[in-house]
Amino acid sequence: xxxxxxxxxxxxxxxxxxxxxxxxxxxxxxxxxxxxxxxxxxxxxxxxxxxxxxxxxxxxxxxxxxxxxxxxxxxxxxxxxxxxxxxxxxxxxxxxxxxxxxxxxxxxxxxxxxxxxxxxxxxxxxxxxxxxxxxxxxxxxxxxxxxxxxxxxxxxxxxxxxxxxxxxxxxxxxxxxxxxxxxxxxxxxxxxxxxxxxxxxxxxxxxxxxxxxxxxxxxxxxxxxxxxxxxxxxxxxxxxxxxxxxxxxxxxxxxxxxxxxxxxxxxxxxxxxxxxxxxxxxxxxxxxxxxxxxxxxxxxxxxxxxxxxxxxxxxxxxxxxxxxxxxxxxxxxxxxxxxxxxxxxxxxxxxxxxxxxxxxxxxxxxxxxxxxxxxx
Amino acid sequence: xxxxxxxxxxxxxxxxxxxxxxxxxxxxxxxxxxxxxxxxxxxxxxxxxxxxxxxxxxxxxxxxxxxxxxxxxxxxxxxxxxxxxxxxxxxxxxxxxxxxxxxxxxxxxxxxxxxxxxxxxxxxxxxxxxxxxxxxxxxxxxxxxxxxxxxxxxxxxxxxxxxxxxxxxxxxxxxxxxxxxxxxxxxxxxxxxxxxxxxxxxxxxxxxxxxxxxxxxxxxxxxxxxxxxxxxxxxxxxxxxxxxxxxxxxxxxxxxxxx
Ligand SMILES: Nc1ncnc2c1ncn2[C@@H]1O[C@H](COP(=O)(O)OP(=O)(O)OP(=O)(O)O)[C@@H](O)[C@H]1O
Ligand SMILES: [Mg+2]
Numbered sequence: 001x002x003x004x005x006x007x008x009x010x011x012x013x014x015x016x017x018x019x020x021x022x023x024x025x026x027x028x029x030x031x032x033x034x035x036x037x038x039x040x041x042x043x044x045x046x047x048x049x050x051x052x053x054x055x056x057x058x059x060x061x062x063x064x065x066x067x068x069x070x071x072x073x074x075x076x077x078x079x080x081x082x083x084x085x086x087x088x089x090x091x092x093x094x095x096x097x098x099x100x101x102x103x104x105x106x107x108x109x110x111x112x113x114x115x116x117x118x119x120x121x122x123x124x125x126x127x128x129x130x131x132x133x134x135x136x137x138x139x140x141x142x143x144x145x146x147x148x149x150x151x152x153x154x155x156x157x158x159x160x161x162x163x164x165x166x167x168x169x170x171x172x173x174x175x176x177x178x179x180x181x182x183x184x185x186x187x188x189x190x191x192x193x194x195x196x197x198x199x200x201x202x203x204x205x206x207x208x209x210x211x212x213x214x215x216x217x218x219x220x221x222x223x224x225x226x227x228x229x230x231x232x233x234x235x236x237x238x239x240x241x242x243x244x245x246x247x248x249x250x251x252x253x254x255x256x257x258x259x260x261x262x263x264x265x266x267x268x269x270x271x272x273x274x275x276x277x278x279x280x281x282x283x284x285x286x287x288x289x290x291x292x293x294x295x296x297x298x299x300x301x302x303x304x305x306x307x308x309x310x311x312x313x314x315x316x317x318x319x320x321x322x323x324x325x326x327x328x329x330x331x332x333x334x335x336x337x338x339x340x341x342x343x344x345x346x347x348x349x350x351x352x353x354x355x356x357x358x359x360x361x362x363x364x365x366x367x368x369x370x371x372x373x374x375x376x
Numbered sequence: 377x378x379x380x381x382x383x384x385x386x387x388x389x390x391x392x393x394x395x396x397x398x399x400x401x402x403x404x405x406x407x408x409x410x411x412x413x414x415x416x417x418x419x420x421x422x423x424x425x426x427x428x429x430x431x432x433x434x435x436x437x438x439x440x441x442x443x444x445x446x447x448x449x450x451x452x453x454x455x456x457x458x459x460x461x462x463x464x465x466x467x468x469x470x471x472x473x474x475x476x477x478x479x480x481x482x483x484x485x486x487x488x489x490x491x492x493x494x495x496x497x498x499x500x501x502x503x504x505x506x507x508x509x510x511x512x513x514x515x516x517x518x519x520x521x522x523x524x525x526x527x528x529x530x531x532x533x534x535x536x537x538x539x540x541x542x543x544x545x546x547x548x549x550x551x552x553x554x555x556x557x558x559x560x561x562x563x564x565x566x567x568x569x570x571x572x573x574x575x576x577x578x579x580x581x582x583x584x585x586x587x588x589x590x591x592x593x594x595x596x597x598x599x600x601x602x603x604x605x606x607x608x609x610x611x612x613x614x615x616x617x618x619x620x621x622x623x624x625x626x627x628x629x630x631x632x633x634x635x
Contacts, residue, residue: 011499011504012495012496012498012499012504015471015495015498015504015507015508016491016495018507018508019471019491019507019508022469022471022508121466122466125465126465127465127466256479259468259472259476260476260479262464262465262466262468263462263464263468263473263476263523264459264462264463264464265428266423266428266457266459267457267458267459267462267523269426269427269428269448270426270428270452270455270456270457270458270536271452271476271477271479271480271530272448272449272450272451272452272453272479272480273448273479274448312466312467316467316468316469316472316510317466317467317468318468318472
């Protein structure tokens with residue numbers, strides 16, 4: 001008998017060690033993706049007509065930050081452009097003024113979309129959910145189309161109106177879903193069905209606008225819908241950053257509750273989780289993140305669906321790790337896509353939203369074919 | 377130790393009443409069986425007790441306090457409910473699933489103590505070899521055992537189990553019910569178990585309530601509830617009830633028109 005007991009405790013110690021290793025692997029993955037984001041971002045910053053090496057890129061960024069912080073009041077009273085003209089060398093200006101904004105936008109948008117996707121999949125307990133399938137992207141698209149087509153005469157400052165409109169309509173659609181589920185009970189089925197219905201409605205309305213719109217404006221709408229990083233600027237990035245820095249920690253605080261939801265509403269309730277409130281709060285936060293991202297980038301649909309899946313296949317479904325991991329993974333996919341979006345021969349950029357799909361789909365199919373076990 | 381009282385509970389999902397005036401008192405350290413035909417309201421009753429559903433009339437008191445007024449987390453520390461069937465949507469390791477049971481006791485991070493609790497529970501239920509497997513790759517019975525482990529790790533004062541043995545083999549049925557019975561006796565907790573197997577009910581529970589059409593049709597010690605007349609009335613089955621080595625066994629003969 002005593003022997004048996006020793007065996008038992010050994011076994012426990014073994015499991016504990018294995019569990020710690022399991023956690024360690026997840027943390028390693030998050031660490032590795034962070035490093036990868038920094039490396040790919042560095043590579044992306046070397047690309048362009050003016051030759052700047054990757055070490056120069058990092059040192060310019062490193063020494064640029066204190067310079068900017070010291071002269072913050074100058075930037076605020078004048079403009080970032082004036083600042084870089086007076087304080088920066090040519091290389092520094094190229095990096096900080098031309099190359100970094102789209103790169104930072106790729107990182108922020110990737111993080112936002114990846115996290116929004118993971119959150120929405122958890123909220124509706126459905127691995128096929130994403131900001132796109134829940135109607136938010138097409139609502140944003142409609143908002144943008146409305147601004148572009150009806151406001152074609154506005155010309156200057158129009159950029160901002162497009163973003164504001166896209167943001168507003170994206171949130172509108174999630175408020176409609178929220179309203180419907182308040183009325184019908186906050187169930188995953190209601191949310192998904194309402195989301196799909198809204199997606200079709202907003203697509204149809206965008207179609208109507210395009211049908212009656214001027215040719216040039218319609219082309220611009222189509223371009224907007226592809227998603228692009230070319231419109232990046234520091235003031236937009238600042239807004240995007242504020243949205244993410246507020247919403248993402250709040251989502252992460254809910255990761256235990258999202259985990260509990262995965263075992264079913266009844267089980268989650270029995271664990272003391274306020275299921276309806278968790279659902280509504282997380283859904284609204286994820287919508288806010290999505291809206292804050294795509295109002296500047298246009299619809300980049302694929303990342304929100306795929307980043308969570310890929311990470312789930314690699315590190316499992318625990319949202320405490322999955323949420324940050326899928327955000328970073330989204331950033332990697334979007335950054336890589338933005339590099340591939342600038343082929344050396346072509347005269348201009350290919351919209352990054354298109355490249356994301358071309359890059360992501362083969363990766364995704366590869367993982368599906370290679371998988372050994374069920375992953376949802 | 378806590379005392380549970382279900383007072384005149386009436387519940388309906390739509391307009392059809394499902395629970396009609398149900399009253400139960402659960403003593404400390406008691407194992408209460410709930411039997412009754414399909415659709416008689418057993419699961420609904422358990423859901424009402426754990427506040428997953430709110431009864432339209434009547435109340436449920438835990439140590440004299442109405443559960444409607446309790447904080448969700450406090451309630452979760454006192455009661456654990458395992459539904460009749462649980463489906464996990466996303467992959468999760470067995471360890472993490474059982475650790476989930478500690479949710480009411482922990483904040484954002486799990487402590488060393490919680491990990492020890494999980495290890496203890498896994499050992500108790502003989503699940504150690506599965507600890508790192510993905511729960512979705514396990515058999516139905518194995519999954520059921522894991523959810524029971526989850527409930528035990530929650531360390532509630534009252535366990536509410538809906539058909540905890542429905543997909544277990546004959547050995548695991550006995551094993552799991554023995555473990556539950558032991559927890560009830562040793563830790564002084566109580567359990568309410570909805571169960572279809574009348575023989576297991578007779579063997580393990582201290583008291584049985586037999587539900588029929590949303591009413592409590594009969595209540596009391598197993599030998600007084602599991603009589604041929606009661607079973608015939610509630611289920612419409614003719615049975616023999618025999619006593620073998622001091623244990624009660626229900627032998628079905630044939631279905632008949634309900635008395
Ligand atoms: N979500 C629901 N909405 C409407 N009616 C429901 C719902 N769940 C259960 N019912 C009805 O309530 C009645 C009791 O169901 P309940 O699940 O409590 O029965 P049960 O005794 O647990 O049955 P079983 O032995 O089959 O598990 C059934 O007639 C069922 O049709
Ligand atoms: Mg039932």
